[in-house]
Amino acid sequence: MRWPLLLLLNAARPISTRAEIPAVVTLGNGRRFPLLGLGCASGVRQSHVLSALEIGYRSFDTAQAYQWGYHEEEVGEAVYLSGISREELFLQSKIHPEDFGYAATKRALAVSLRRLNTTYLDAILLHKPRCWPGACARHPEGTWQESWRALEDVLYDGLVRAIGICDVDGPLLEELLQQRQKPHIIQNWMDPFHQDREVRQRCREAGIQYQAYSSLGTQWVHFRGHIFNPVFAHPVLRTIAEQREGNVAQVVLAWALHHGVAVIPASTSRERQRSNLDSFGLQLSPADVARIDGLDGALDPPSAEVTLENSGKSKHSVHSEL
Ligand SMILES: *[C@@H]1O[C@H](CO)[C@@H](O)[C@H](O)[C@H]1NC(C)=O
Numbered sequence: 001m002r003w004p005l006l007l008l009l010n011a012a013r014p015i016s017t018r019a020e021i022p023a024v025v026t027l028g029n030g031r032r033f034p035l036l037g038l039g040c041a042s043g044v045r046q047s048h049v050l051s052a053l054e055i056g057y058r059s060f061d062t063a064q065a066y067q068w069g070y071h072e073e074e075v076g077e078a079v080y081l082s083g084i085s086r087e088e089l090f091l092q093s094k095i096h097p098e099d100f101g102y103a104a105t106k107r108a109l110a111v112s113l114r115r116l117n118t119t120y121l122d123a124i125l126l127h128k129p130r131c132w133p134g135a136c137a138r139h140p141e142g143t144w145q146e147s148w149r150a151l152e153d154v155l156y157d158g159l160v161r162a163i164g165i166c167d168v169d170g171p172l173l174e175e176l177l178q179q180r181q182k183p184h185i186i187q188n189w190m191d192p193f194h195q196d197r198e199v200r201q202r203c204r205e206a207g208i209q210y211q212a213y214s215s216l217g218t219q220w221v222h223f224r225g226h227i228f229n230p231v232f233a234h235p236v237l238r239t240i241a242e243q244r245e246g247n248v249a250q251v252v253l254a255w256a257l258h259h260g261v262a263v264i265p266a267s268t269s270r271e272r273q274r275s276n277l278d279s280f281g282l283q284l285s286p287a288d289v290a291r292i293d294g295l296d297g298a299l300d301p302p303s304a305e306v307t308l309e310n311s312g313k314s315k316h317s318v319h320s321e322l
Pocket residue numbers: 076077080117
């Protein structure tokens with residue numbers, strides 16, 4: 001993979017050809033942020049992180065939550081084994097809502113730094129805005145707002161370089177914009193049938209980097225009652241993939257990148273990791289982009305909406321991509 005080359009392409013405009021897709025954008029903190037990283041849940045372990053590093057991935061999204069399939073210390077080990085210098089990498093982790101509270105969040109960050117074997121994180125996010133029944137092993141000491149104070153302070157202390165939060169809706173985003181330090185990154189579910197346009201638009205206006213999880217449709221399988229992943233099955237996406245001589249995952253990732261959305265597809269397969277990274281090479285026409293934009297809301301609404309919060313699921317499903 002041509003990552004070192006891509007690092008030079010620090011274009012600000014999201015456009016759709018290889019040379020023009022910005023591989024790296026500048027966050028609100030002035031730091032560089034690779035738009036495509038490896039999601040480290042869904043069975044991704046040390047050897048898979050290592051293969052991604054070998055292929056050219058330089059950005060990794062992990063979390064403290066073992067129950068949701070993450071293994072921070074294996075990411076740290078893979079980074080160490082790779083011999084790649086820390087400054088070349090973007091390491092992002094997430095604080096579990098059971099660690100909400102000012103002091104608890106600071107303690108949790110120390111755990112991440114130790115497990116990842118590093119002195120700083122490139123980004124730390126609050127993994128969910130709240131606990132829900134079954135999600136938290138203990139009653140949190142405090143609120144997400146108190147945790148946000150802690151994140152602001154560790155940001156100023158230099159232990160982290162960017163802060164953010166996942167699963168943000170409109171009202172929460174407005175509250176975040178009132179904080180002393182607004183988020184650098186917001187990570188939400190976004191895929192071709194769930195495009196989250198309003199939050200994305202608001203993030204754009206506010207200078208916040210939007211990062212998509214489950215961009216390849218797994219939320220529909222895990223929580224929305226679909227037996228087959230509707231993204232991989234959809235005729236529009238399959239047709240575009242055929243015309244562009246790529247696969248559906250590449251089409252969807254290229255479409256998200258076109259919109260300036262950061263993506264973190266997980267995969268344990270070296271070939272799939274490479275193929276996902278190569279989505280930078282897939283050229284979408286403006287008509288392709290418009291057709292995919294038109295898929296928003298195209299799936300029948302589920303009869304009863306199931307989410308992580310009411311599904312009873314806890315394992316390996318939150319951020320799984322493939
Ligand atoms: C952590 O990194 C240091 C070097 O920075 C290395 O000596 C040590 O072996 C690493 N530990 C693990 C568990 O990878």
